[in-house]
Amino acid sequence: EAQVTQNPRYLITVTGKKLTVTCSQNMNHEYMSWYRQDPGLGLRQIYYSMNVEVTDKGDVPEGYKVSRKEKRNFPLILESPSPNQTSLYFCASSLSPPPGWDTIYFGEGSWLTVV
Amino acid sequence: QKEVEQDPGPLSVPEGAIVSLNCTYSNSAFQYFMWYRQYSRKGPELLMYTYSSGNKEDGRFTAQVDKSSKYISLFIRDSQPSDSATYLCAMSVNRDDKIIFGKGTRLHILP
Numbered sequence: 001e002a003q004v005t006q007n008p009r010y011l012i013t014v015t016g017k018k019l020t021v022t023c024s025q026n027m028n029h030e031y032m033s034w035y036r037q038d039p040g041l042g043l044r045q046i047y048y049s050m051n052v053e054v055t056d057k058g059d060v061p062e063g064y065k066v067s068r069k070e071k072r073n074f075p076l077i078l079e080s081p082s083p084n085q086t087s088l089y090f091c092a093s094s095l096s097p098p099p100g101w102d103t104i105y106f107g108e109g110s111w112l113t114v115v
Numbered sequence: 116q117k118e119v120e121q122d123p124g125p126l127s128v129p130e131g132a133i134v135s136l137n138c139t140y141s142n143s144a145f146q147y148f149m150w151y152r153q154y155s156r157k158g159p160e161l162l163m164y165t166y167s168s169g170n171k172e173d174g175r176f177t178a179q180v181d182k183s184s185k186y187i188s189l190f191i192r193d194s195q196p197s198d199s200a201t202y203l204c205a206m207s208v209n210r211d212d213k214i215i216f217g218k219g220t221r222l223h224i225l226p
């Protein structure tokens with residue numbers, strides 16, 4: 001079954017404590033991306049990756065880092081989380097070049113609260 | 116003016132009714148129009164997409180694009196409680212271009 005798996009699904013953390021949200025896909029997709037979804041703002045792209053070791057900024061990259069050392073994994077790193085990064089995060093993978101809207105698969109989301 | 120405007124709802128309709136969900140946009144260069152469905156606590160999933168103007172039908176769902184009015188619609192016939200979800204419209208200029216998402220409309224189908 002085609003899957004994009006994110007972990008953790010729910011997390012409450014404190015300001016400044018580094019955290020990583022993992023993302024893994026089993027479809028051998030080249031392209032992966034991270035979005036955040038906020039009430040009233042919709043889905044906004046944070047970072048995307050076109051292939052291993054190739055990443056680029058999306059619309060709202062500030063405060064985030066990513067890495068793509070393996071094709072299947074695309075972790076999102078918050079080095080020093082702040083309350084304004086409280087949000088619902090989605091990892092996505094796609095067969096086509098970004099945004100690959102016709103073949104995009106989203107993970108189930110990670111609810112992150114920074115206090 | 117925002118690039119893509121979508122009424123957040125919530126929209127509540129009785130089971131069996133025809134539902135109309137809409138988005139307006141400002142960028143006349145958009146050519147690809149998508150509708151995503153997002154159930155509570157789940158990621159969005161692509162429902163339908165259309166290229167340029169016209170209609171596209173898939174079962175109970177019909178997507179309509181009116182480029183002259185910069186207006187797109189998603190119609191759901193014979194609505195079911197399982198259609199209760201948030202529906203996001205999305206658009207891009209080219210197939211490899213950035214997607215711009217609407218904020219989503221929450222839909223409740225009342226049994």
